[in-house]
Amino acid sequence: MPESRRLSAGSAIGRLALIAAVVACAAAAFAYTGGWLSPERLTPDKLVDAFTPPGGAPPLGHRRNHAKGICFIGMFEANGAGSELSRAEVFARGQYPALGRFNLATTDPNAPDATVRVRGLGLMIRTPDGQEWRMAMIDPPFFPVATPQAFYELLLASASKDPNAMAAFASAHPEFAKFGAWAKSAPWTGSYAEERFNSLNSFILVDNSGAEHAVRWSLLPAAQPVGVAPEELAKRGPDFLEQEIAERIRGGPLRWTMLVTMANPGDPTADPSQPWPEDRRTVEVGTLIVQQIEAERDGPCRDINFDPAVLPSGIRTSDDPFPAARSSAYAKSYDRRTAEAADYPRTAPEASQ
Amino acid sequence: MNGSPRFTLLQRLLHWLMAICILAMLFIGVGMVSTVEPKYLVLVSVHKPLGMVILILALIRLVVRLRRHAPPLPVDLPEPLKLAAHLSHYALYALMIAMPLIGWGMLSSAAYPVKLWDGVYLPSILPQSDALHTALWNAHFYLAFLFYVVILMHVAAALFHAFIRRDGVFEAMGPALTRNEVAPAE
Numbered sequence: 085m086p087e088s089r090r091l092s093a094g095s096a097i098g099r100l101a102l103i104a105a106v107v108a109c110a111a112a113a114f115a116y117t118g119g120w121l122s123p124e125r126l127t128p129d130k131l132v133d134a135f136t137p138p139g140g141a142p143p144l145g146h147r148r149n150h151a152k153g154i155c156f157i158g159m160f161e162a163n164g165a166g167s168e169l170s171r172a173e174v175f176a177r178g179q180y181p182a183l184g185r186f187n188l189a190t191t192d193p194n195a196p197d198a199t200v201r202v203r204g205l206g207l208m209i210r211t212p213d214g215q216e217w218r219m220a221m222i223d224p225p226f227f228p229v230a231t232p233q234a235f236y237e238l239l240l241a242s243a244s245k246d247p248n249a250m251a252a253f254a255s256a257h258p259e260f261a262k263f264g265a266w267a268k269s270a271p272w273t274g275s276y277a278e279e280r281f282n283s284l285n286s287f288i289l290v291d292n293s294g295a296e297h298a299v300r301w302s303l304l305p306a307a308q309p310v311g312v313a314p315e316e317l318a319k320r321g322p323d324f325l326e327q328e329i330a331e332r333i334r335g336g337p338l339r340w341t342m343l344v345t346m347a348n349p350g351d352p353t354a355d356p357s358q359p360w361p362e363d364r365r366t367v368e369v370g371t372l373i374v375q376q377i378e379a380e381r382d383g384p385c386r387d388i389n390f391d392p393a394v395l396p397s398g399i400r401t402s403d404d405p406f407p408a409a410r411s412s413a414y415a416k417s418y419d420r421r422t423a424e425a426a427d428y429p430r431t432a433p434e435a436s437q
Numbered sequence: 438m439n440g441s442p443r444f445t446l447l448q449r450l451l452h453w454l455m456a457i458c459i460l461a462m463l464f465i466g467v468g469m470v471s472t473v474e475p476k477y478l479v480l481v482s483v484h485k486p487l488g489m490v491i492l493i494l495a496l497i498r499l500v501v502r503l504r505r506h507a508p509p510l511p512v513d514l515p516e517p518l519k520l521a522a523h524l525s526h527y528a529l530y531a532l533m534i535a536m537p538l539i540g541w542g543m544l545s546s547a548a549y550p551v552k553l554w555d556g557v558y559l560p561s562i563l564p565q566s567d568a569l570h571t572a573l574w575n576a577h578f579y580l581a582f583l584f585y586v587v588i589l590m591h592v593a594a595a596l597f598h599a600f601i602r603r604d605g606v607f608e609a610m611g612p613a614l615t616r617n618e619v620a621p622a623e
Contacts, residue, residue: 107589110592117464119468128473387547396556401475408475419570
């Protein structure tokens with residue numbers, strides 16, 4: 085090294101320390117961004133972990149929630165009325181292939197059907213423009229809590245060994261009482277085909293002019309709901325819902341009307357625990373036609389994450405924080421269950437593709 | 438600037454543009470997988486198109502590098518450091534090109550639509566497969582940390598050349614313009 089460039093020992097040590105400090109700061113910034121310095125941050129791992137109570141075994145290879153279900157294929161028949169609200173091709177008059185899954189809001193893939201209060205429907209509709217609309221709906225008319233953080237706290241409270249945990253949660257989250265009342269009083273039915281499924285979350289439809297419309301949507305069953313006492317359902321066997329829907333479809337396709345409900349200015353779009361008033365404008369946009377029931381195991385919906393943030397152009401998320409939280413947590417659940425594929429009770433090993 | 442050899446202006450532009458993109462990409466990636474807040478969707482929606490920008494820039498840069506080469510390292514640089522310099526550059530090029538492809542494959546193997554922006558999608562490059570998705574997810578996750586470690590070593594080495602050896606290696610890729618770049622020939 086030429087004489088002119090040589091540093092004194094002290095100066096070199098100072099400069100080395102500066103380099104070390106730059107690297108250390110960069111590493112710390114990365115760690116901060118990744119949440120390792122923020123143990124209070126609600127991460128998708130924590131949210132997904134909360135579905136498995138401490139000491140409990142997660143259902144390896146299965147969805148971490150809504151673990152029990154049965155698949156279907158069919159189509160969505162758009163009547164064209166939705167085109168007024170959204171430029172998405174799925175609302176243009178026509179028939180589009182649909183894939184879905186009736187499911188139960190339980191972490192146990194073997195839970196007896198009569199033990200699960202909340203029923204759901206996951207749906208994926210594909211349109212010829214190559215876009216997809218995925219959604220996951222449930223049958224209560226509103227969500228139990230107002231925020232993802234509150235939902236996490238609900239999971240912790242329900243898994244807690246502290247006998248006062250649920251009471252403490254309920255008093256901190258007054259909106260939860262409404263859900264409790266629904267769970268107690270709403271009639272049970274004996275069939276997925278008699279359930280109304282609701283998006284609960286609000287989304288924004290964007291029309292051809294670029295105007296935006298805050299909406300929620302529901303699938304209204306064509307079948308007349310018949311209330312059945314839960315004690316009666318308990319006698320029907322652990323998988324009666326799956327057996328009933330497979331049996332019912334032999335009589336012909338099953339139908340639900342998709343009803344889009346439009347928010348008035350000021351309606352609580354960010355809070356799915358608050359239903360909108362009954363008088364809001366609704367638009368029937370089409371019909372879900374379930375044509376064929378497919379097995380859950382190795383069925384066509386097993387490999388699909390019904391991520392409610394997978395939306396076509398013309399539908400986007402609103403200020404409702406849940407679709408982002410669900411998307412993040414659903415992806416984590418998918419990552420885990422695919423990594424546990426060896427533990428999934430496949431019926432056809434060669435069908436792993 | 439005196440006559441010590443430098444990377445060409447195009448190479449330096451590509452380097453600094455990609456430095457910004459890749460650092461942003463790594464921070465977006467590590468941030469988005471640690472949150473369930475609404476910014477999760479925003480970060481994911483930036484991560485995917487930015488990954489494709491990096492892939493395209495990396496391929497352009499590879500061609501430019503193969504045609505324009507790199508200025509020679511100082512003759513008095515110890516052999517182990519020369520080896521480290523060469524290996525780290527191979528690692529950086531490999532990661533710049535592999536990471537976007539792994540991410541693309543990872544989404545494809547999970548049957549997710551690979552959305553770049555509203556209405557614009559990349560084709561699926563793999564069939565749905567639990568085993569592929571798991572392997573690619575692990576690769577994407579752990580290689581991201583390796584990428585950041587290699588970048589930190591790269592920064593430390595650059596600063597070592599700039600502050601301690603002062604041998605012109607930093608200036609070869611440094612952001613300053615040489616005289617003829619500041620004032621083009623009249």
